[in-house]
Amino acid sequence: MDAIGFERHDHSSCIRAGLDTVERACTDRGLQLTPVRRRVLELLLEGHRAMGAYEILDILRDEGMGSQPPVAYRALDFLVSHGFAHKVERLNAFVACMHPDQNHTPAFLICRACDAVAEAHADPARGFLGQAVRDTGFVVEQAVVEAVGLCPSCAAEAHA
Amino acid sequence: MDAIGFERHDHSSCIRAGLDTVERACTDRGLQLTPVRRRVLELLLEGHRAMGAYEILDILRDEGMGSQPPVAYRALDFLVSHGFAHKVERLNAFVACMHPDQNHTPAFLICRACDAVAEAHADPARGFLGQAVRDTGFVVEQAVVEAVGLCPSCAAEAHA
């Protein structure tokens, strides 16, 4: 388990790495990473935060890449459905996935003060859902954890 | 940990029990369980599933209890903010809480075939978020787990 999002890091290299990983995954799986899809992913990686569909659409429009909601939603659906991005339901917003090449149950840490979002991941096999779920007979296909609280820097300020 | 939602049970008694519990909690905490709030809770308990705000509003309107969105949203906000109901973000819908008197991290099991929702709960103390989260220094105030899959009866059908 690891978490990326709050600690400092070389941002431009993480954007490149993210794009590279997804490009490779698309080639491997025969998926088309079209210009719009690629640009949307890049925006999410650059933003390094949860972005709304309309926020993305505004940028696409400015860049002449389409101006109607479905353009953004379709690109986002593509990214989400192939695991290259996630939707943070709590915020109705989207984030690039930080480990697009592994199967995982994302856990989002959402700062209620600054809206930063970090992605950790929980291992379903380690039973974070517990015995009770298995007892119900429910077949879990996909799960997300969304936690709201304070990121380290906002928590520090709150103490001040 | 337990889960309520898929197994058969005495429905009318669970509605009564839910209302009773919340009534007591309101008395204890000096909260007003007004007619609208009470009726909305009752609808959620009766429905025993995730219901949309506008679905609830339609019923309230038919019953002459207010016809504009804020009426429903305010009642739902009251219930959610005091832990008597939860919002299932994935569905933009609300469910009555099955254990309104305990602090808990709800885990929703959402059937993608029939939309039934069961509420289990995960124990944050048992570390379902894992060490990584503690390592980030993020202060979790509240968390939910939303799992999508197949409920027992839909899973049985799928096998058939």
Added chain:
DNA sequence: CTGCATATGTTATATTATTACATGGAGAAG
């Protein structure tokens, strides 16, 4: 009675998301 806090009623609007249908391009089948 006055003032305050809380809840409700109502209008309008903001935000998020989808439906439906037309257009275009790339590769396979003929």
Added chain:
DNA sequence: CTTCTCCATGTAATAATATAACATATGCAG
């Protein structure tokens, strides 16, 4: 080379979800 089909895109219209802002009650404390 053409036609067909699949997939992606463009666009208009609208649906579904949610909130802002302001007016009106109602209960209770001073």
